[in-house]
Amino acid sequence: MADNNKPLFSRPVLAMVMLFCTLAIWVLSLTAPSSKLPTPEIEKWNTTSGIPVIWLKQTDWKYGDKLEIRFVFQSNTADAALSQTTLAMLMSNSLPLSTASINQRLVPLAAHANSHYDHESQIIGLTLSNQLQYLIPTLSLVTNWLKQPDFKQRTFDRWQRQHKKNSFKQTVEQLLFTRKNVTNQPSTEEHITATTPISLDQVRSHYQALKSSSIAIYVIGDMPPTAKLAVEKALDTISQNYRLANLVEKSEKNQIDSQIIEINKQETSTLWQSRSAVAINPLSSVTEWVSLQIWGADLVSTLNKQPSIDFVQLGLTLSAKRPWVEWNTQYANHLVTDENIQGKQDQQLAAVKRFVFTEKIPSFNNEKAFSTLLETFKTQLEQQTQSPTWWSYIATQVTHEGEQLTLKEFANNYKEAIDTFTMEDYQRSLKHLLKQSTYQEIQVYQ
Structure with a gap:
């Protein structure tokens, strides 16, 4: 007769079963999706003039009042200085019969205006409250402002006096994509950043041209039904004369090979700054975007540890057709002596390139370095994804309507892409993204 009181498993077997159960739970916890990364919802409609409006929202925002609106354009000008001047004028005292800037007028309404441009697109941004007592007057003010801004001559003259030359960023853009007549001979800062004068009539015409080159309008944040109706009405009015951009594939035949421009270099001068840039392929997936975040964090962290470097700043221009990356390096010249100046500067430049x-790349070859950077990125992302402002950046400067990586694609897939991201994904993406032969560098000596 069987003994019903006899244990089903012996103690060694029971211990082994418990061990396997513990390991299974641990493995599942590693592979389970992160609950701290929200999955937003997206709603889409068109204005009466046919401009797409893309509304991104998430459940946690129902208790907040922050709303972000972005108007995205893609004008046909290759003149970044014209875009810069137009948007700067718009953000100044461009309200009719007003000497106050637009933001001085918006502050009492808990609102703020901003702008952004690159060599392909222009963005007008608004941060405002979804509470009706603030929302209604804000939309009224903004509608009058954007429908017919007043670009004043005195303000334009003052801007021109303060901005007589291109920024280094605009110069690097020219080196990467358009400029053909630059040589590798030493030059002066004034020569390399020379710019063609812009007239006020050009600014006015460029703003009107923006209206015929609309891409989309993005709304990020929570909108109760009454707020949504108010926003829809305002967007219809503002975009009444907008037209969709005629998107034309831009040729890269003018892209030049790697080169180095030396500014103010003399026999006894020391390296002060360098501006580096490289073209990359357009983003086609969230995995490639994540790879750039890891790569950029590695670049900044590694170079900032160099004793010969004071600090490094990284910038990503993830435009739809011709994206690129730049990093600006400030050198610690006090470490360079007359005896080893050339050798030291060669080491500095080699580290930067x-x-x-x-x-x-350290994280490309070292799994520990890669894993550390990835975990840091995930921790930061858990905070960033709670912000409507962060999502407005993703909507307008990372994803692009009509391209492979859209906001909908990003929102639906970013969580899984990050949870399953591997070192092999990283290596494969970097090999595809970085166009090594396009590397450009501006060296500034003093």
Whole structure:
């Protein structure tokens, strides 16, 4: 007769079963999706003039009042200085019969206006409250402002006096995509950043041209039904004369090969700054975007640890057709002596350029370095994804309507892409993204 009181498993077997159960739970916890990354919802409609409006929202925002609106354009001008001047004038005292800037008028309404441009697109942004006592007067003011801004001559003259030359960023853009007549000979800062004068009539015409080159309007945040109706009405009025952009594939035949421009270099001068840039392929997936975040964090962290470098700043221009990356390096010249000046500067420049070549990138080859950067990125992302402002950046400067990586694609897939991201994904993406032969560098000596 069987003994019903006999244990089903012996103690060694029971211990083994418990061990396997513990391991299974641990493995599942590693592979389970992160609950801290929200999955937003997207709603889409068109204005009466046919401009797409894309509304991104998430459940946690129902208790907040922050709303972000972005008007995105893609004008046909290749003149970044014209876009810069037009948007700067718009953000100044461009309200009719007013000497106050637009933001001085918006502050009492808990609102703020901003702008952004790159070599392909122009963005007008608004941060406002969804509470009706603030929302209604804000939309009324903004509608009058954007429908017919007043670009004043005195304000334009003052801007021109303060901005007589291109920024280094505009110069690097020219080196990457348009400029053909630059040589590798030493030059002066004034020569390399020379710019063609812009007239006020050009600014006025450029703003009107923006209206015929609309891409989309993005609304990020929570909108109760009454707020949504008010926003819909205002967007219809503002975009009444907008037309969709005629998107034309831009040729890259003018892209030039790698080159170095030396500014103010003399026999006894020391390296002060360098501006580096490399073209990348357009983003086609969230995985490629994540790879750039890891790569950029590695670049900044590694170079900032160099004793010969004071600090490094990284900028990503993730435009739809011709994206690129720049990093600006400030050198610690007090470490350079007359005896070793040339050798020291060669080492500095070699360290700065290494991140163009995948085989020299620390996180590309070292799994521990990669894992550390990835975990830091995930922690930061858990905070960033709670912000409507962060999502407005993703909507307008990372994803692009009509391209492979849209806001809908990003919102629906970013969580899974990050949870399953591997070092192999990272290596494969960097090999595809970085166009090593396009590397440009501006060296500034003093």
